[in-house]
Every structure is written in structure tokens, then in C-alpha cells.
Amino acid sequence: MAAIEVRGLRKAYGAHQAVAGIDLSIAAGEVFALLGPNGAGKTTTVEVLEGHRRRDSGDVRVLGIDPAAGGRAWRARIGIVLQATNDLADLRVGETVRHVAGFFPDPRPADQVMAQVGLADQARSRVGTLSGGQRRRLDVALGIVGRPEVLFLDEPTTGFDPEARRQFWQLIRAEAAEGTTIVLTTHYLDEAEALADRLAVIADGVIVAEGTPATLGGRATAEATVTWHGPDGPHCEKHADPTALLKRLAAEDADLRTLTVTRPTLEDTYLTLIGQSR
Amino acid sequence: MTVTATTTRPLPSTLAIGISRGRVEILQFVRDRTAMIFTFAFPALLLLLFGSIFGKDYDHPGVSASQVFSASMIAYGILSTAFITMGAGLALDREDGTLKRLRGTPVTAPAYFIGKLILVLGLTVTEVVVLLLVGTVVFDMPLPDAGHWVTFAWLFVLSVTACSLLGIAVSSLVRHARTAGAILNVPVVALQFISGVFIHPITQLPAWMITVASFFPVKWMAQGFRSVFLPDSMTGLEAGGAWEHGRTALVLGAWCVIGLVLCLTTFRWSRDR
Numbered sequence: 001m002a003a004i005e006v007r008g009l010r011k012a013y014g015a016h017q018a019v020a021g022i023d024l025s026i027a028a029g030e031v032f033a034l035l036g037p038n039g040a041g042k043t044t045t046v047e048v049l050e051g052h053r054r055r056d057s058g059d060v061r062v063l064g065i066d067p068a069a070g071g072r073a074w075r076a077r078i079g080i081v082l083q084a085t086n087d088l089a090d091l092r093v094g095e096t097v098r099h100v101a102g103f104f105p106d107p108r109p110a111d112q113v114m115a116q117v118g119l120a121d122q123a124r125s126r127v128g129t130l131s132g133g134q135r136r137r138l139d140v141a142l143g144i145v146g147r148p149e150v151l152f153l154d155e156p157t158t159g160f161d162p163e164a165r166r167q168f169w170q171l172i173r174a175e176a177a178e179g180t181t182i183v184l185t186t187h188y189l190d191e192a193e194a195l196a197d198r199l200a201v202i203a204d205g206v207i208v209a210e211g212t213p214a215t216l217g218g219r220a221t222a223e224a225t226v227t228w229h230g231p232d233g234p235h236c237e238k239h240a241d242p243t244a245l246l247k248r249l250a251a252e253d254a255d256l257r258t259l260t261v262t263r264p265t266l267e268d269t270y271l272t273l274i275g276q277s278r
Numbered sequence: 279m280t281v282t283a284t285t286t287r288p289l290p291s292t293l294a295i296g297i298s299r300g301r302v303e304i305l306q307f308v309r310d311r312t313a314m315i316f317t318f319a320f321p322a323l324l325l326l327l328f329g330s331i332f333g334k335d336y337d338h339p340g341v342s343a344s345q346v347f348s349a350s351m352i353a354y355g356i357l358s359t360a361f362i363t364m365g366a367g368l369a370l371d372r373e374d375g376t377l378k379r380l381r382g383t384p385v386t387a388p389a390y391f392i393g394k395l396i397l398v399l400g401l402t403v404t405e406v407v408v409l410l411l412v413g414t415v416v417f418d419m420p421l422p423d424a425g426h427w428v429t430f431a432w433l434f435v436l437s438v439t440a441c442s443l444l445g446i447a448v449s450s451l452v453r454h455a456r457t458a459g460a461i462l463n464v465p466v467v468a469l470q471f472i473s474g475v476f477i478h479p480i481t482q483l484p485a486w487m488i489t490v491a492s493f494f495p496v497k498w499m500a501q502g503f504r505s506v507f508l509p510d511s512m513t514g515l516e517a518g519g520a521w522e523h524g525r526t527a528l529v530l531g532a533w534c535v536i537g538l539v540l541c542l543t544t545f546r547w548s549r550d551r
Contacts, residue, residue: 050382072289072384080382085375090309091302102298103383105287126309146383 002061003028003150003181004049009058011044018044020205022058026198028149031172031182033196035189037274041205042185043083043154049183050080050152063149076104079148079180081139083155089128093119096127097141104146117141117171133164140171150181157191169194189266203274217269229258292389299385299393303367304400317363317401321355322408328476329417341508343478348413349507350475353499355405356437357466360398364445366458367394372546373455381547391446398442406434419507426506429523433502436530440495443537450544473497479515488517495533498526 004026011019019041026032034042047053048060051067051074060067065074088096097114101107114120117137122130130138136156143151153172157165165188172195176182186192192199193213200210201217209217223238226245231254239245242261249256264272308314328351329344371377380390413419422430445462452458472487473496474480480488480497491497497517504512505521513520 052378052381072386075382076289076384078382080379082375082378082382085379087371087374087376087379088306090306095302095305099298099302100383102290103295103385105289105384142379 001028002026003030003063004032004183005059005061006045006049007059009045009048009060010056011041011048011053012056017205019048019055022202022205022207024200024207026181026183028181029176029179031176031184031195031197033192033199034183034185034202035187035192035199035270036185036202037187040202040274042187042202045202046152046154046183046185050078051075052080076146077149079143079146079151081136081143081151081153081156084136084158085139089126091127092124093127093130093138094123096138097145100142101145106147107145108147110145113141113145116144116174118167133160133168136160136168137171140168140175144175144180148180150183151175153182153184155185155187157186157188165191189270193266201270201273208273209269213266216266217264217273219264219266219269222264222269225260225262227258227260228254228256230254289384292386293392295385295389296392297396299390300396300400303393303397307397307401317359318405318408321351321358321405322412324354325351325409325412326416329412332478341512342417344417345413345419346478346504346508346512348409348417348419349504350478350500351413352406352409352503353437353473353496354466354470354475355409356402356434356499357441357469357496359401359405360438360441361445361448361466362459362462363398363401364394364442365449365452365462366455367397368446368449369452369458370455372449377547387545387547394446395442398438402434402438413507422506429502430506432527433499433506433530436527436534437495437499437502440530440533440537443534443541444495447537447540447544450546469494469496473500474517475500480517481515492517492529495530498522498529502526 002025004024006022006024009019009022010017022041022045034045036042044053048055049062049067051070054068062070063074063077067074091099093114094110097110101110111120114123117140119134119137119141122134127135127138140153140156143153156172157168160168169191172182172184184192184195196213198210198212199216200207202208211217214220221240223240224242225236225238226242227234227236228249229235237245246261249259325347328347332343332347377390410421414421448462449458452461469491470476472483472491473494474483474491475496477483488497501516501521502523504516505523510521516522
């Protein structure tokens with residue numbers, strides 16, 4: 001069953017068409033990443049799905065319900081981690097998690113959630129004294145405390161150092177393992193590759209490619225580039241299936257210490273995709 | 279997965295969430311020492327200043343100027359806590375993401391406002407107690423009998439309601455929370471001067487100023503609180519020569535209705551379209 005269905009979503013701000021006809025289908029339990037440069041329409045799309053923003057046209061269903069008409073019962077089934085926030089500064093971490101848990105019919109125990117996001121030791125700290133990474137983990141704690149069926153994460157790791165990002169990814173994977181559908185926006189390719197079952201690249205308000213991290217933009221079927229140094233100097237050949245070439249090289253006794261076989265990286269594919277739309 | 283459990287358990291009631299919001303609002307307020315000291319100390323400081331400067335300035339049997347200020351300043355206390363706390367608080371909640379966060383959860387607008395109302399009631403009651411303490415301890419203002427406290431009660435409820443609702447309504451005009459205090463203080467300070475809070479007796483003011491002030495709640499609030507704490511012989515110093523309780527209730531009631539209509543038509547969860 002699809003957790004999220006979007007058909008022909010459009011949204012303009014004045015003369016600027018931020019989202020220009022997007023179709024999406026996200027299955028229950030899937031981790032889906034919306035990837036794209038700043039200003040591509042990621043946040044607008046997600047805010048429409050969250051019920052935070054009105055759309056101009058299109059059909060949108062999240063858990064079978066139109067977010068524009070989603071009531072309290074619907075909101076109890078979704079979790080939202082907004083882009084960097086700075087509210088709640090004077091509350092303690094524990095107070096905050098318990099307070100938000102009280103909004104939901106069947107919340108997770110606050111202590112369990114704090115342990116899950118690695119903030120058990122900070123339960124008595126003021127939110128305003130947390131580091132950037134801790135603050136984002138608190139935002140996730142508040143997003144998952146109500147046992148959401150769908151969790152939205154909008155650019156969750158912007159400004160993180162590499163170690164904090166890896167810890168954060170573990171947290172998201174653990175939540176996905178619980179069966180929660182996760183919709184993530186990011187402009188980090190490695191983040192999409194590390195977390196997403198499926199991803200869509202969005203540029204100038206339209207989806208320019210959709211697939212798994214391995215197949216996006218024809219990556220799996222793109223020609224592999226094979227390079228090596230023969231007795232007569234460097235060689236470079238492109239093959240859809242390099243098997244035959246590699247067998248031949250092995251038989252020919254070529255110097256295979258210099259051999260490389262590469263497919264386009266996700267980054268190559270991504271840059272080609274967003275380049276095409278400009 | 280616990281999907282079935284999620285859908286069968288009832289949502290917490292709006293009242294329960296509202297009370298929980300109120301607790302958190304008060305916690306946040308109390309922990310922001312600067313805001314707390316400024317909110318509570320400023321009207322009390324003004325009362326001390328006005329009361330000490332004018333002291334026993336005019337001869338009225340048994341009533342000193344400082345006692346008149348003690349009564350009138352309660353109107354300012356309520357105005358500054360209810361109107362400014364609501365107005366600036368909403369602007370800040372809109373800016374720092376509080377409202378957006380709540381909007382993404384089962385919290386309803388009424389639950390949010392119950393929380394704000396609990397905060398405002400807590401603040402105004404404390405404020406009034408502080409002002410009454412200064413008035414009675416420093417300026418020997420006598421506390422009235424039970425009948426006057428009934429007047430005080432309805433006056434307090436109507437004043438807090440009107441000021442809070444107007445604060446909510448005005449908050450949508452505030453673009454940046456940083457400027458909220460400054461913007462909201464303009465009508466507050468101007469009305470203090472023309473409504474007979476800082477200037478007593480009000481009859482010293484030009485007639486047109488009193489007429490303008492009579493359209494707004496502050497004049498009636500101040501006059502009402504004077505009627506609670508001052509002897510009836512003081513009515514001679516009022517613009518209408520009487521306490522005018524009926525008219526006071528009518529004007530404040532009308533502002534409650536206007537405020538409510540403005541709130542319902544202008545309240546937005548965010549500044550976005």
C-alpha cells in the first residue's frame with residue numbers, strides 16, 4: 001500500500017513556479033529521499049505533504065488523507081522534523097520530550113526515546129545549551145515520540161560534522177527498521193545513498209529522475225570505463241559489459257596493477273541530471 | 279508495528295493539552311529572568327515613582343495622589359502583562375518555530391490559546407498582587423470591602439480578556455519578534471497618558487483627548503479600578519462625574535467581541551502563504 005501518493009502537484013510563489021507538476025508514490029515502510037539543489041522545490045513539496053503549506057493544484061494523499069484537510073487524528077500519525085529550529089531554549093530536554101509526548105494518543109516512553117537518540121545523559125540540560133547535533137537529535141526525538149507511521153525529515157544534517165552525520169544516519173536507520181515510512185530531503189548525495197531505498201532528483205520544481213541509489217539515471221546500465229597501461233601505453237575503453245574485455249586482458253598478460261573499472265558515481269549522475277534541467 | 283494501537287486509542291483532550299501547554303509556557307517565562315523581572319518590576323517601579331513624586335499632591339479628604347496612582351496603575355499592569363505578553367509572545371512563537379512545530383502535531387489552536395491564557399492569567403494575577411502590595415504597604419492604600427471585590431472580579435476578567443484578545447490580534451501585524459516590544463508599547467504608553475493612568479485627575483486633559491481615550495479600554499479599566507479602591511467622594515475627579523460601571527462593562531465587553539472577531543479572522547499559524 002502506498003503511504004504517500006502525489007499527482008500533478010503544483011505550487012507558485014508569485015511569478016516563481018516552485019513546484020511545477022510532481023508525481024510521487026512512496027510505499028509504506030520505504031525510506032525515500034528527495035534530492036536536489038537549494039531552491040529546487042524540495043522543502044515546498046515536503047511542506048505540502050506535512051500539511052504546512054497549501055498547494056495550487058494536484059492530488060495529494062498521505063496515509064490516505066489529503067494533508068490540507070488532515071485533522072488531529074491524521075497529525076497523530078505523522079512525525080515532522082523541520083529545518084533547523086530555535087524554539088524551546090529554556091526547557092529541559094526531558095521536559096520537552098514528555099510535553100510533546102502528551103500530544104499523542106499512544107506515545108513512546110520519553111526515557112526510551114531519549115536513549116534512542118542518544119540524549120539520555122542530557123535529559124536535565126536546557127535545550128538552549130545543546131550542540132547543533134544534539135539539538136537535531138532532540139528534533140528527531142520529538143518527531144518520533146508519537147510513534148508516527150510517516151516521518152518527514154527536512155535537510156536534517158545540514159551543518160553536521162562527518163561523525164555526527166554518521167551517528168544521525170544510524171538513528172534514522174533504526175527508525176526505518178521499526179517500519180516507519182521516512183521521507184527525507186537532502187542536498188547531500190552520500191546521505192541519500194546511505195539511507196534511501198529509493199530517491200528522486202528534483203530540479204526547478206520537477207522530478208528529473210527517480211530510482212534506487214544504484215539505478216538512478218541509468219547508472220546500473222551506463223557503460224563502464226576500463227583503463228589500463230599496456231606495453232604500448234595507456235588504454236581507455238567503454239563497455240556496457242566489460243567482462244569480455246577483462247578476460248582478454250587477463251589472458252594477454254597485460255599489467256593489471258594499473259587496471260580500473262568505473263561506473264558513473266551517484267554524484268556524476270546527479271550533476272548530469274540537474275545540469276540537464278538548466 | 280503498533281498501527282492498530284495508534285488508531286484505537288483516543289487523542290488527548292484539547293483541555294489536557296492546553297493545561298500542559300500552560301505549564302510549559304509558565305516554565306519558559308519564569309526561566310527567562312530578564313523578561314520576568316522587567317514584566318513584573320516595571321509597572322511597580324512606575325507606581326513607586328509616580329506615587330513618590332506626587333505624594334500627597336492635592337488635598338482630598340483621606341485620599342493621597344499615591345493612592346490614586348496605586349488604583350490606576352492596576353490597569354497598566356494588566357495591559358502590559360496581557361496585551362504585551364500575548365502580542366510579543368505570539369510573534370515570537372511564530373518566528374522561532376514554536377507554532378509551526380505545534381501545527382505539525384495534534385495540538386489545536388484552542389489548546390495553544392488555553393496555554394497562553396494560563397500564562398497570562400498567572401502573570402496578571404501576580405502583577406496585580408505586586409501592585410497592591412506596593413499600594414497598601416508603601417502608600418497606605420486601604421483595601422475595600424467585599425462588594426467592591428465583586429466589581430474588581432468582573433473588571434479583572436473583562437480587562438484581561440479584552441487585552442489578551444487584542445494582543446493576539448495585533449501580533450499578526452508584527453513582522454519581526456525583535457521589534458514586537460517596541461511596536462506594542464506605542465499604543466500602550468500613548469493610552470496611559472490620555473486615559474488618566476499617568477495623569478490624574480483625567481479632567482486636566484483636553485476634552486478631545488478624553489473623547490479619544492473613551493473609545494479605548496484603558497480609560498475604563500483605570501476608572502473601574504479607581505472605583506474599587508477609592509471612596510465614592512472621588513467621582514468628582516472623573517470625566518463623567520461618576521464611576522459609570524454600566525458603561526465600563528459595555529465598552530470592555532465590546533472590545534472583547536472586537537478582539538475575538540479580529541483573532542478569528544487574522545490568526546495565522548505561520549508567516550508563510
